[in-house]
Amino acid sequence: MNSLPVEPLSEASFAPFGWMLGRGFPPGADPLGVAHPLTDFWHEHDFDTGPGGAPEVLWVDYRKADFQAQALEAHWLTEQAVVPIRGGALIQVMAPSLDGQQRPDVSRARAFLIEPGQGICMRAGAWHASLVLAPTVTCMMLTRRSTTRDLVDHLRHQAPARESSVVRLAQPIALARPTGPA
Numbered sequence: 001m002n003s004l005p006v007e008p009l010s011e012a013s014f015a016p017f018g019w020m021l022g023r024g025f026p027p028g029a030d031p032l033g034v035a036h037p038l039t040d041f042w043h044e045h046d047f048d049t050g051p052g053g054a055p056e057v058l059w060v061d062y063r064k065a066d067f068q069a070q071a072l073e074a075h076w077l078t079e080q081a082v083v084p085i086r087g088g089a090l091i092q093v094m095a096p097s098l099d100g101q102q103r104p105d106v107s108r109a110r111a112f113l114i115e116p117g118q119g120i121c122m123r124a125g126a127w128h129a130s131l132v133l134a135p136t137v138t139c140m141m142l143t144r145r146s147t148t149r150d151l152v153d154h155l156r157h158q159a160p161a162r163e164s165s166v167v168r169l170a171q172p173i174a175l176a177r178p179t180g181p182a
Helices: 145-157
Strands: 006-008 018-021 055-062 068-075 080-086 090-095 110-114 119-122 127-132 137-144 164-174
Touching: 055 127, 055 145, 068 090, 068 145, 080 090, 080 110, 110 119, 137 145, 145 164
Parallel strands: 006 110
Antiparallel strands: 018 119, 055 137, 068 127, 068 164, 080 119, 080 137, 090 110, 090 127
């Protein structure tokens, strides 16, 4: 079995799955940003929770460090943003859906290294799994409140998920260990 390489995160490489966050101050005029000697701020992305969705900020501790994605999940109604803030980098495995189906196309999976100070915003329906290089990586997540409640009910009580899907993979996706600092 071949190992999936872990790619550095870039705007172009992540585009099939969503948007890179933390790109730095944009060149040229940004009507929603300002560069000032005391602080810079700029527009990164308009977050979409879908119709009737309320946004929610979560702190998430990831501890899966075995370099294998045994399952993938997708959220059908909302985007989901993840930004590592403590403990090191996050590895995000991404896969598109099979054409016309709510199943992942594992043959087109990719893995991205997301360093602290970077982030991603995944499109609704993007299949994903999160792994880490350190014992625990804490991330800030922006998601939809009803999607969190639905997923918690599914995981705790095995209730059918309505806003998300979790698929256990027949063959886990093995990742190649990144080389160099992370």
